[in-house]
Amino acid sequence: MLVGGKEMRSLWYEEGCLKLIDQRKLPAKLEIFEARAVEDVAYAIKEMVVRGAPAIGCAAAYGMAMADDVEKAAELLKSTRPTAHDLFYAVDYMLEKIGRGEDTLKAADEYVESIIEKCRKIGENGKKLIPKNARILTHCNAGALATVDYGTALAPIRMAKDKNIFVWVDETRPRLQGLLTAWELEQEGIEYAIIADNAAGYFMKNGNVDLVIVGADRIAANYDVANKIGTYEKAVVAKENDIPFYVAAPLSTFDESIEDGSKIKIEERNEEEVMSIYHWKPKKARNPAFDVTPAKYITAIITEEGIIEVNK
Numbered sequence: 001m002l003v004g005g006k007e008m009r010s011l012w013y014e015e016g017c018l019k020l021i022d023q024r025k026l027p028a029k030l031e032i033f034e035a036r037a038v039e040d041v042a043y044a045i046k047e048m049v050v051r052g053a054p055a056i057g058c059a060a061a062y063g064m065a066m067a068d069d070v071e072k073a074a075e076l077l078k079s080t081r082p083t084a085h086d087l088f089y090a091v092d093y094m095l096e097k098i099g100r101g102e103d104t105l106k107a108a109d110e111y112v113e114s115i116i117e118k119c120r121k122i123g124e125n126g127k128k129l130i131p132k133n134a135r136i137l138t139h140c141n142a143g144a145l146a147t148v149d150y151g152t153a154l155a156p157i158r159m160a161k162d163k164n165i166f167v168w169v170d171e172t173r174p175r176l177q178g179l180l181t182a183w184e185l186e187q188e189g190i191e192y193a194i195i196a197d198n199a200a201g202y203f204m205k206n207g208n209v210d211l212v213i214v215g216a217d218r219i220a221a222n223y224d225v226a227n228k229i230g231t232y233e234k235a236v237v238a239k240e241n242d243i244p245f246y247v248a249a250p251l252s253t254f255d256e257s258i259e260d261g262s263k264i265k266i267e268e269r270n271e272e273e274v275m276s277i278y279h280w281k282p283k284k285a286r287n288p289a290f291d292v293t294p295a296k297y298i299t300a301i302i303t304e305e306g307i308i309e310v311n312k
């Protein structure tokens with residue numbers, strides 16, 4: 001991804017240390033968080049220094065490479081965030097490589113390179129779905145920050161940059177990942193407007209949105225999709241208005257062991273995240289971080305291997 005006109009990844013391994021762009025500080029500050037042990041990596045995932053399913057998986061791969069006790073490390077990393085399938089996929093990938101006696105750092109490097117390449121291919125495949133002058137709505141941040149490079153939902157958008165596109169960016173309360181998307185689009189020189197989450201239906205109904213593309217945290221065998229809270233509402237409103245609703249995700253996000261979305265574990269985060277902007281403290285808040293969009297609302301899923309038509 002471009003940062004100030006230069007290529008940069010959201011995380012990289014250097015001199016015995018995993019370096020991560022601290023996504024809690026962006027876009028106001030570009031700070032690098034240094035993880036020197038698996039415990040630091042677990043902290044970074046849990047506290048959302050690094051976030052987005054594929055990027056969490058990549059950080060976890062390096063966490064495994066740093067660990068002495070790999071079984072304990074696997075348990076620790078898997079306990080950080082329950083919904084993102086890539087986290088579990090990456091840890092199991094590393095356990096298998098370690099079990100075969102392979103070089104752990106090399107295995108983690110290879111894992112990360114493969115995710116980046118998958119995202120590039122998602123971009124190539126998804127670009128074909130974006131017509132000239134398209135106005136695209138996206139939710140949360142499924143960009144390079146969330147995947148190390150390119151992104152999932154943002155990869156086709158990046159690659160369709162020469163088609164005079166415009167992006168509606170949902171703000172994505174309570175963590176405001178929409179700001180990260182706006183920042184990435186600004187670095188790339190792609191036109192956008194950030195909107196309050198509640199405004200998406202207004203723009204869809206008024207004919208201002210041609211298609212929706214979002215990422216995914218876990219996709220069940222029947223193509224129900226868990227993604228950032230609020231995705232479900234956007235999908236329902238898109239269908240109501242005959243707007244194609246695309247999900248972009250690598251195959252590492254697919255969980256064949258889960259037959260439908262009702263079995264996906266949804267992370268509930270601290271209520272403080274919801275209340276932090278209030279001038280008054282209500283007694284109680286609820287803060288589910290993800291929801292499940294039933295497959296019937298999804299037009300197609302864009303993967304590195306091609307496009308899965310879910311509903312024609």
Ligand code: MRU
Nearest residue numbers: 051052053142146152215216228
């Ligand atoms: O809580 P987050 O910020 O980790 O949630 C991220 C999302 O929901 C993304 O849409 C998803 O992980 C896909 S990222 C390529």
